[in-house]
Amino acid sequence: MLSNTGYVILGFLATGPHSGYEIKQKVDVSTRLFFAASYGQIYPELKKLDEQGLATGEQHQQGQRARVEYSITDAGRAALDEWIDRAVTKVEFRDEGLLRLFFADTDSPEQRLRVLRAMRDDRAATLAVLEQIKSKHLDEPVERRGLALDYGLGLFEYAVNWCDRTIAELEQQAK
């Protein structure tokens, strides 16, 4: 069995040959919000993919610089398709802000407000990043992958609004 990271790599290889370095870059500007990956996973995973015949690596020497380009195989495409159709769509999130808020509850409203404001700023920053990504993609031919971006945008909009609403309520109560 492959790890999720392995399938993510296959997913990118399905759009064309890539080096490990390029895959890392692609992950960082696309799936990172809901699935990150580091070199420490990518490179070993590429080797494993090669061993299992799901991808093949080729040395593409550019002068003295090493560069290994991986391509997906038919078996790789089949494995990717099979994975997409597995009915596992588990979502798990770890929210340190919410956690702090949860335990701040018994304390002063000032503490709760401090936590809420920090949460708000944090989520607003992420939202801004997403909006920037969206505006960048506007001039490109409509990206079908935009679905995930759309989802994230709505999610963080909700988060920011919730924080604003809750801050307002607490301030109301405090006065």
Added chain:
Amino acid sequence: MLSNTGYVILGFLATGPHSGYEIKQKVDVSTRLFFAASYGQIYPELKKLDEQGLATGEQHQQGQRARVEYSITDAGRAALDEWIDRAVTKVEFRDEGLLRLFFADTDSPEQRLRVLRAMRDDRAATLAVLEQIKSKHLDEPVERRGLALDYGLGLFEYAVNWCDRTIAELEQQAK
């Protein structure tokens, strides 16, 4: 430094003495949605808390049955407060459904719809659990911790609605 799990334990101990078993139960019905913990973390962490003087364990023998009850110390309370006020409110989520959807995009609309429907069902199930928890808490004196529940409820409502909306759009396009 303590792990987040350590602070979560301190957070529960701040409301009164608990055994490791009880903490696990509390986590499972409250923070689990945004922060889970297993026995494999809880028991070693309780020992560490004791060693660092942030909590103290006492044997409460009930007949032949072993039971260690931990209480928070003043140093523990201070550490908890300090942690709550640290301005780290990072949220990270891993969404396998979104990931599959992302890589399904280049394929058939049928595949995308299958993924979306699986996502919808999964999120609707979580939403139902949250609603059940909320209804349980209605007869209790108003829980200030309800803030986190409220946030989760809204979040999963958004997720279900987004899935429904997107499914409808794709079906429209397909016909």
Added chain:
DNA sequence: CCTCGCATGTAACACGTTACATGATTCA
């Protein structure tokens, strides 16, 4: 008597991040 819930704990494993080591090429 047997099952379920209470209760504690550990060892092996899986996963992922961080930091480090190394070196080429490009561009200001």
Added chain:
DNA sequence: TGAATCATGTAACGTGTTACATGCGAGG
């Protein structure tokens, strides 16, 4: 010439889950 970027990779570490081992007590 020096910084940034391209490029590959590993070792150590941290964190968390799963599976297992063990045994008491209560109620049907």
